[in-house]
Amino acid sequence: MATSxxxxxxxxxxxxxxxxxxxxxxxxxGEFTVFVGPSGCGKSTLLRMIAGLEPITGGDLLxxxxxxxxxxxxxxxxxxxxxSYALYPHMNVYQNLAFGLETAKTPKAEIxxxxxxxxxxxxxxxxxQRKPKxxxxxxxxxxxxxxxxxxxxxxxxxxxxxxxLDAELRVQMRVEIAKLHNDLGNTMIYVTHDQVEAMxxxxxxxxxxxxxxxxxxxxxxxxxxxKNLFVAGFxxxxxxxxxxxxxxxxxxxxxxxxxxLPRAVAGATTLGIRPEHITLTQGSGIxxxxxxxxxxxxxxxxxxxxxxxxxxxxVNIVLEGQAPVDLGSTVTAYADPARLHLFNANGDAI
Amino acid sequence: xxxxxxxxxxxxxxTLSPMQRRLLSVLTHAALLAVSVLMLYPLxxxxxxxxxxxxxxxxxxxxxPSEWSLDSYVRGWNGLRTSFGTFFTNSFIVSILSVCGNxxxxxxxxxxxxxLNFKFKNFWFxxxxxxxxxxxxxxxxxxxxxxxxxxxxxTFLPLVVPKFLAxxxxxxxxxxxxxxxxxxELDEAAQMDGCSPWRIYWKIIMPLSMPVLATAAIFTFIWxxxxxxxxxxxxxxxxxxxxxxxxxxxxxxxxxxxxxGLFAMSVASIVPIFLFFLFFQRLLxxxxxxxxxxx
Numbered sequence: 001m002a003t004s005x006x007x008x009x010x011x012x013x014x015x016x017x018x019x020x021x022x023x024x025x026x027x028x029x030g031e032f033t034v035f036v037g038p039s040g041c042g043k044s045t046l047l048r049m050i051a052g053l054e055p056i057t058g059g060d061l062l063x064x065x066x067x068x069x070x071x072x073x074x075x076x077x078x079x080x081x082x083x084s085y086a087l088y089p090h091m092n093v094y095q096n097l098a099f100g101l102e103t104a105k106t107p108k109a110e111i112x113x114x115x116x117x118x119x120x121x122x123x124x125x126x127x128x129q130r131k132p133k134x135x136x137x138x139x140x141x142x143x144x145x146x147x148x149x150x151x152x153x154x155x156x157x158x159x160x161x162x163x164x165l166d167a168e169l170r171v172q173m174r175v176e177i178a179k180l181h182n183d184l185g186n187t188m189i190y191v192t193h194d195q196v197e198a199m200x201x202x203x204x205x206x207x208x209x210x211x212x213x214x215x216x217x218x219x220x221x222x223x224x225x226x227k228n229l230f231v232a233g234f235x236x237x238x239x240x241x242x243x244x245x246x247x248x249x250x251x252x253x254x255x256x257x258x259x260x261l262p263r264a265v266a267g268a269t270t271l272g273i274r275p276e277h278i279t280l281t282q283g284s285g286i287x288x289x290x291x292x293x294x295x296x297x298x299x300x301x302x303x304x305x306x307x308x309x310x311x312x313x314x315v316n317i318v319l320e321g322q323a324p325v326d327l328g329s330t331v332t333a334y335a336d337p338a339r340l341h342l343f344n345a346n347g348d349a350i
Numbered sequence: 351x352x353x354x355x356x357x358x359x360x361x362x363x364x365t366l367s368p369m370q371r372r373l374l375s376v377l378t379h380a381a382l383l384a385v386s387v388l389m390l391y392p393l394x395x396x397x398x399x400x401x402x403x404x405x406x407x408x409x410x411x412x413x414x415p416s417e418w419s420l421d422s423y424v425r426g427w428n429g430l431r432t433s434f435g436t437f438f439t440n441s442f443i444v445s446i447l448s449v450c451g452n453x454x455x456x457x458x459x460x461x462x463x464x465x466l467n468f469k470f471k472n473f474w475f476x477x478x479x480x481x482x483x484x485x486x487x488x489x490x491x492x493x494x495x496x497x498x499x500x501x502x503x504x505t506f507l508p509l510v511v512p513k514f515l516a517x518x519x520x521x522x523x524x525x526x527x528x529x530x531x532x533x534x535e536l537d538e539a540a541q542m543d544g545c546s547p548w549r550i551y552w553k554i555i556m557p558l559s560m561p562v563l564a565t566a567a568i569f570t571f572i573w574x575x576x577x578x579x580x581x582x583x584x585x586x587x588x589x590x591x592x593x594x595x596x597x598x599x600x601x602x603x604x605x606x607x608x609x610x611g612l613f614a615m616s617v618a619s620i621v622p623i624f625l626f627f628l629f630f631q632r633l634l635x636x637x638x639x640x641x642x643x644x645x
Binding site: 051052053073074075078079080082083084086087088089090099100103104147151 | 533535536538539540541542543544545549553554557558
């Protein structure tokens with residue numbers, strides 16, 4: 001039976017310095033939620049507050065509708081995987097996995113059974129007698145996850161668990177964690193600064209900045225309808241292009257030309273277009289601007305074009321396949337008006 | 351590349367022929383050996399004195415005894431009213447208890463300073479550091495008065511009990527510094543695993559702190575074993591004497607000194623320290639296992 005989590009006006013302050021500003025959030029049972037944001041946005045602090053490693057200054061943390069603010073970490077039914085793995089260096093893998101159960105005075109036979117089961121799930125049975133220093137990064141990561149699994153917690157917390165792995169292993173472990181979520185069905189919260197991890201793994205993404213939730217929702221919801229400039233810039237790779245826009249009588253003026261937009265543009269100061277939504281052929285789109293091509297990267301499957309407008313604003317374009325674009329040439333960018341994003345002077349989406 | 355590779359030369363290093371090199375090596379070793387002998391001479395002299403006949407000790411300049419004899423050892427061991435075996439036992443009791451006390455109590459105090467939060471922590475830490483700056487002689491008399499009132503004089507208690515109360519600021523400070531170097535995530539992981547601070551201390555911190563605990567154990571043993579002043583003040587009956595007090599008994603103000611016995615027992619008194627060091631020094635250099643952490 002999966003568990004729900006509610007944050008109600010949650011506040012964290014160190015002395016006079018408030019770092020988490022009254023956060024409200026509902027996490028449904030069995031949901032895979034990813035906290036994402038730049039360094040210092042408070043995502044790890046928020047996770048540690050849920051874990052019970054940081055005292056909560058104000059508001060309520062509810063797990064299955066029970067207030068958990070003052071419940072010690074071990075009694076919240078939570079297991080956590082740390083960024084540094086935090087394996088006990090003096091214990092072998094078996095002892096690492098069994099330690100929490102021994103602390104809880106679980107019978108020996110059950111400990112053995114549970115450790116064995118977790119080790120089988122994570123395919124680390126041959127490593128059980130090894131010390132952490134004899135393991136590779138990926139193996140340590142598995143043991144760290146195994147240590148969480150054996151406790152059969154209601155909730156899993158992951159604090160940037162993949163950031164110490166190389167790129168290939170990261171992709172592999174990402175898939176495995178997602179699979180683990182499917183198999184176990186537990187509520188999981190995952191912290192990362194990598195928006196690709198967030199997009200690929202999450203049921204719900206929570207974008208944080210400076211201790212405030214900027215937007216929370218399904219990955220595609222955030223991708224398609226970002227609420228503000230910050231979310232628009234953070235979600236999606238490469239980053240969304242932002243062009244300065246001014247309103248004139250006829251419509252929206254961008255890079256010296258007026259756009260023919262079939263929607264209200266009142267108050268818009270910034271036009272956002274994702275690189276993958278720009279085409280160089282007219283098709284169904286409208287003309288955005290003429291661009292000078294500064295650099296072309298042929299990746300085989302896609303072509304990335306770095307270009308600038310006549311007034312010097314940079315625009316990145318991702319084209320499918322191997323597009324023949326010449327360096328230094330002038331191209332015209334088109335885009336589907338439905339895929340354009342407009343933002344006002346406060347950075348909010350219109 | 352058509353350019354010729356740049357030739358690298360080590361500037362200022364003379365090139366020596368193999369012959370010169372060998373000569374330099376011989377000279378260096380000879381100099382080192384000479385200094386070593388100079389440093390070891392007193393020890394060697396004592397060792398020799400313990401094996402030579404009594405009348406030769408202060409008359410012969412040679413380090414090699416004219417005649418080897420174990421007489422001094424036999425005489426020294428049994429020559430006093432109480433056997434030297436008793437002194438050794440007493441010294442062992444005091445030293446081993448001091449080691450246990452210091453290692454346990456100081457590590458607990460250090461754990462509290464390094465990992466727990468309590469009111470006025472910094473104030474208490476500063477107070478602890480201040481005790482480091484207090485000379486031993488300053489607290490001596492008040493301590494003596496206190497222990498006399500407790501009726502502990504002429505027992506081992508004044509020498510041992512303070513060690514169980516984390517009275518040694520130096521070791522607390524040493525351990526605090528070491529504990530601070532252990533990753534905090536280990537404590538947090540243990541906390542998530544349901545550990546109390548006591549269990550974190552005992553199951554996580556202590557096993558990872560062997561090098562610093564060994565250091566504390568070695569120094570406590572050596573300092574307690576070698577301590578003359580403490581036992582001199584608190585122990586007055588011969589059956590409670592430690593080895594150092596026993597050694598003093600050989601030299602007598604009336605002129606009836608047994609120097610052969612003194613040197614023989616001095617040599618014997620070094621053996622436990624030597625063995626203790628030999629046994630624990632491996633732990634000292636064994637690297638700390640923070641390797642489970644990847645940073």
